[in-house]
Amino acid sequence: MILERDAQLRLLDEATRLAVRGTGGLLVIDGPLGSGKSALLQAYRVRLPETVLVCSAAASPFDDYPFALARQLLDHVLPDPVPDLWDALDTVAPSTCAPSRCRLSDYRPEVREAVRQLVARVRTIAARTPLVLVIDDLQWVDHASLSLLNELAGDAGHHLLVVATVSEGEITADRHFVREFISRAVRRLHSRPLSAQAVRELLEQRLGAHCHPGFAKVCHEVTRGIPLLVTASALELSVQGVAPLARHAHLLRELGLSHARARFLDYLRVQPDSVLEYARALAVLGPGSAPEAVGELANLNEPQSAAARQALHLAGLLAPGLGQGFVHRSARDAVEASMTGRSHRALIERAAVSLYGNGGSCERVADLLLKVPTRQGEWARKALFLAAETTIERGERQAGARYLRRALLEVSDEGAARAHLLLDLAVTEQDGEPRAALNDLAHALSLFPSVQEKAEALVRALPVLSNGMPDPLCTEIRDVRTRLGEPERLSGTQRGLALRIEARVHFLDCADPARLAAVQERLDALTPGSRSPTSAERELLAVLLYSGMLTGGLPAAESVRLAEHILSCEPVGPGHARTAVPVLIMTLAAADATDAACSWLDAAYDHGDSTDRGLIRAEQALVFLRSGRLGDAKDAIDEALAAHAPEGAVAMSVTALITAAVAMELRDRALAERFLLDADKDPYANDVCLPAVRDLLRGAMAAADRNPRRALEFFLDCGARLERQGWTNPSLLPWRTSAAVMHHRLGATDRALQLAEEELARAEAWGAPVGIGRALRVLGLLTGGRQGIALTRQAVDALETTNHRLELIRSLLQLGTQEAAAGGEEARHHLRRCRRIALECGAPHLADRALSRTGERDEFDLAATRSVLTPGERRIAQLVATGLSNRDVAELCEISMRAVEKHLTHAYRKLGVRGRSELTRLLSEMTCAEPAVHPKGIYPGRMHGGTGPQC
Numbered sequence: 001m002i003l004e005r006d007a008q009l010r011l012l013d014e015a016t017r018l019a020v021r022g023t024g025g026l027l028v029i030d031g032p033l034g035s036g037k038s039a040l041l042q043a044y045r046v047r048l049p050e051t052v053l054v055c056s057a058a059a060s061p062f063d064d065y066p067f068a069l070a071r072q073l074l075d076h077v078l079p080d081p082v083p084d085l086w087d088a089l090d091t092v093a094p095s096t097c098a099p100s101r102c103r104l105s106d107y108r109p110e111v112r113e114a115v116r117q118l119v120a121r122v123r124t125i126a127a128r129t130p131l132v133l134v135i136d137d138l139q140w141v142d143h144a145s146l147s148l149l150n151e152l153a154g155d156a157g158h159h160l161l162v163v164a165t166v167s168e169g170e171i172t173a174d175r176h177f178v179r180e181f182i183s184r185a186v187r188r189l190h191s192r193p194l195s196a197q198a199v200r201e202l203l204e205q206r207l208g209a210h211c212h213p214g215f216a217k218v219c220h221e222v223t224r225g226i227p228l229l230v231t232a233s234a235l236e237l238s239v240q241g242v243a244p245l246a247r248h249a250h251l252l253r254e255l256g257l258s259h260a261r262a263r264f265l266d267y268l269r270v271q272p273d274s275v276l277e278y279a280r281a282l283a284v285l286g287p288g289s290a291p292e293a294v295g296e297l298a299n300l301n302e303p304q305s306a307a308a309r310q311a312l313h314l315a316g317l318l319a320p321g322l323g324q325g326f327v328h329r330s331a332r333d334a335v336e337a338s339m340t341g342r343s344h345r346a347l348i349e350r351a352a353v354s355l356y357g358n359g360g361s362c363e364r365v366a367d368l369l370l371k372v373p374t375r376q377g378e379w380a381r382k383a384l385f386l387a388a389e390t391t392i393e394r395g396e397r398q399a400g401a402r403y404l405r406r407a408l409l410e411v412s413d414e415g416a417a418r419a420h421l422l423l424d425l426a427v428t429e430q431d432g433e434p435r436a437a438l439n440d441l442a443h444a445l446s447l448f449p450s451v452q453e454k455a456e457a458l459v460r461a462l463p464v465l466s467n468g469m470p471d472p473l474c475t476e477i478r479d480v481r482t483r484l485g486e487p488e489r490l491s492g493t494q495r496g497l498a499l500r501i502e503a504r505v506h507f508l509d510c511a512d513p514a515r516l517a518a519v520q521e522r523l524d525a526l527t528p529g530s531r532s533p534t535s536a537e538r539e540l541l542a543v544l545l546y547s548g549m550l551t552g553g554l555p556a557a558e559s560v561r562l563a564e565h566i567l568s569c570e571p572v573g574p575g576h577a578r579t580a581v582p583v584l585i586m587t588l589a590a591a592d593a594t595d596a597a598c599s600w601l602d603a604a605y606d607h608g609d610s611t612d613r614g615l616i617r618a619e620q621a622l623v624f625l626r627s628g629r630l631g632d633a634k635d636a637i638d639e640a641l642a643a644h645a646p647e648g649a650v651a652m653s654v655t656a657l658i659t660a661a662v663a664m665e666l667r668d669r670a671l672a673e674r675f676l677l678d679a680d681k682d683p684y685a686n687d688v689c690l691p692a693v694r695d696l697l698r699g700a701m702a703a704a705d706r707n708p709r710r711a712l713e714f715f716l717d718c719g720a721r722l723e724r725q726g727w728t729n730p731s732l733l734p735w736r737t738s739a740a741v742m743h744h745r746l747g748a749t750d751r752a753l754q755l756a757e758e759e760l761a762r763a764e765a766w767g768a769p770v771g772i773g774r775a776l777r778v779l780g781l782l783t784g785g786r787q788g789i790a791l792t793r794q795a796v797d798a799l800e801t802t803n804h805r806l807e808l809i810r811s812l813l814q815l816g817t818q819e820a821a822a823g824g825e826e827a828r829h830h831l832r833r834c835r836r837i838a839l840e841c842g843a844p845h846l847a848d849r850a851l852s853r854t855g856e857r858d859e860f861d862l863a864a865t866r867s868v869l870t871p872g873e874r875r876i877a878q879l880v881a882t883g884l885s886n887r888d889v890a891e892l893c894e895i896s897m898r899a900v901e902k903h904l905t906h907a908y909r910k911l912g913v914r915g916r917s918e919l920t921r922l923l924s925e926m927t928c929a930e931p932a933v934h935p936k937g938i939y940p941g942r943m944h945g946g947t948g949p950q951c
Contacts, residue, residue, distance in 0.1 A: 034228020
């Protein structure tokens with residue numbers, strides 16, 4: 001089946017009918033390589049009536065003897081014997097078969113006579129039975145055969161039709177007589193590319209499977225609808241077992257088409273040197289190159305360059321328009337395959353030198369130099385460095401790193417130039433390739449001669465919150481700190497440098513309990529009082545506060561006062577992950593003081609760049625979680641993870657920790673599994689905190705699966721890790737209370753009580769209400785009876801002042817349950833209050849547990865259910881509850897379908913419902929529900945002939 005060629009086939013049929021009536025002639029089908037000319041010719045042959053005699057042949061550039069094509073065409077139709085005629089023609093030597101025109105008069109008399117007899121015999125046959133001569137690839141016809149064809153097709157009064165395909169791009173300069181012959185055609189048909197729909201049909205034919213429209217669209221874009229490229233793509237897809245699905249469409253852009261490459265290479269092999277050299281120069285310079293630059297690299301003058309470019313265009317190797325490059329990567333691959341490795345490299349070197357000398361783009365020069373594995377000189381180093389600077393400024397750090405790595409080849413193995421290049425490379429790599437960055441930094445440090453240069457390199461290349469580094473690099477950092485001297489004895493820039501190095505050393509010491517003990521003393525010496533700390537002082541103070549929070553050695557109130565002071569002095573702007581602010585945020589969250597952090601992060605998000613926002617959204621998720629804004633916390637961490645993977649070791653580590661915290665608090669199994677999957681990846685291999693967090697989360701999942709013994713093992717492993725590191729503050733990672741509950745379930749109440757009491761003592765030493773309240777709640781659960789109720793009531797009292805509403809909800813739920821079991825009168829009050837706060841915070845599962853214990857909904861409860869939704873969510877939910885589809889709601893509210901779906905998802909989660917029917921039932925219970933009103937005042941019910949909801 002041939003696609004989109006019906007009009008051409010009808011014209012061919014008409015030409016056949018005319019020949020049958022005695023009006024023959026020449027019809028030419030032209031087009032570039034792979035445009036489907038041969039397929040059209042084959043389809044035409046199949047359609048020819050049986051009353052017509054058909055002779056077919058294909059010309060070849062390798063048939064270089066006289067009358068080669070003529071013999072293919074006529075041998076089996078001429079009456080035997082005719083050896084005398086062919087013998088006469090065989091006397092024509094190849095050297096005499098190159099006339100300037102395809103005229104019979106160019107040959108000797110005996111040859112002319114033999115040709116006339118052949119023509120007469122063919123016309124006699126055609127007079128009896130109409131004759132169609134079908135010729136493929138006429139551009140390769142030998143001179144002698146073309147003279148014969150010229151005589152046969154020259155008279156339109158005979159019943160003979162010559163139909164030939166020709167690729168004009170393959171007609172070389174020494175074969176212009178072919179152009180003269182085809183110029184006499186009575187009609188010319190042009191083979192055009194396929195449409196997107198035809199490409200889809202062709203793929204389905206070749207692959208035997210349904211083709212997704214999106215896949216077909218991309219295939220049409222990549223192949224430009226050229227049949228050769230489409231069929232070659234189908235062949236390659238079939239070999240690789242790739243189904244034509246939408247999710248596989250991206251593979252088409254990098255698909256190597258060996259069949260098409262071979263066809264293009266065949267074309268190149270028979271082209272003159274000028275065409276071949278122009279194609280090679282273009283393959284090296286790439287798309288977008290000026291034709292003059294390509295011609296110069298190919299050593300062609302302007303007319304030669306224009307002729308070569310025209311030949312490549314006509315042959316279909318070049319895309320339409322100047323500077324567009326090759327039509328497909330397989331064409332470029334074919335050109336590159338026509339060169340030896342040595343000649344290819346030599347051409348690339350020449351291109352780089354020429355482009356640099358003519359003031360070309362530094363990035364294009366650098367791209368060429370990436371392919372040259374030999375040293376070129378100082379000019380190459382400058383070009384590569386400039387290209388790296390340009391790409392890094394655009395945020396393309398991976399490209400910048402490639403250029404810097406190649407620039408290392410242009411400098412000596414020792415000295416300052418190499419040290420600075422390695423440092424630039426380490427800074428560039430630290431986001432995407434942190435391990436490589438550390439290796440390059442270590443190498444650079446070994447080349448810097450002075451401690452001052454080493455310190456500057458460390459501050460530039462290492463974010464303050466760097467950990468998990470190789471031991472030799474840690475030793476180097478400590479050595480630099482010692483050699484710099486005490487900051488108090490320094491001034492100006494040197495003091496700031498010493499403080500920043502000290503901050504990095506203290507962050508390394510977070511995993512060393514022996515060194516953590518010295519934090520309090522250093523903090524006392526450094527505290528700035530009422531003055532604003534410098535940028536370097538803020539770095540060190542933030543790390544010291546974080547270290548003090550981990551051990552619980554510094555009271556929460558004092559930590560909050562100093563942390564808020566530091567944060568108020570910290571400017572917002574790009575480069576957030578390189579600052580110490582993330583540990584300040586964690587310190588404030590652990591101390592239940594999130595107000596200052598919330599407002600600062602809002603401003604930072606507005607002023608930060610795209611690389612910062614993923615990390616900032618993760619930090620906002622932690623703040624929201626600790627502020628009782630559970631829905632906002634889930635949205636923020638989802639956005640942090642969905643926007644793009646956080647770049648850099650610091651951003652990845654902080655985001656992973658917060659992901660785990662949100663997953664544990666919200667009992668979100670999908671989020672927990674995502675964390676566990678990511679936490680096993682290589683970038684986190686040396687992180688000192690993540691293993692403990694991983695154990696705690698796995699324990700929580702085992703507990704949810706009702707496997708207390710397995711959960712206890714994980715909790716105790718987590719505790720052992722934290723104790724070894726000296727991280728005794730229970731506020732962020734409360735493993736003791738979790739282990740105590742598991743001990744209790746397994747019947748080891750004494751051990752459970754011991755752990756809970758230890759947790760309470762440490763929480764009271766730290767002083768944050770949430771840790772104290774959690775420990776008291778667990779003690780109340782373990783103790784039971786009146787004493788247990790009293791302990792749980794203390795937990796509620798401790799948590800009344802905290803922003804951590806989720807822990808208050810749990811304590812209220814436990815208190816209400818205990819009071820109900822004891823027959824207490826306040827049980828209903830506590831459970832109703834628990835449900836109201838749970839709905840306000842977005843914890844419907846806890847609200848449902850409270851409801852199950854009271855068994856009632858009242859007006860106050862329903863009002864709380866309404867209040868948990870934003871006005872936009874409430875309006876969308878009410879519209880959906882009336883029976884409108886998402887599309888109807890989107891049109892009514894003049895918003896996108898995506899916005900409607902987002903509002904509905906949030907409403908489902910906040911209300912604890914699983915779909916439209918449950919949402920409708922819940923909203924119908926709400927008395928005095930607000931009508932959902934279109935901004936123009938139209939009630940949605942009226943779209944269906946109703947009068948809208950009534951109060």
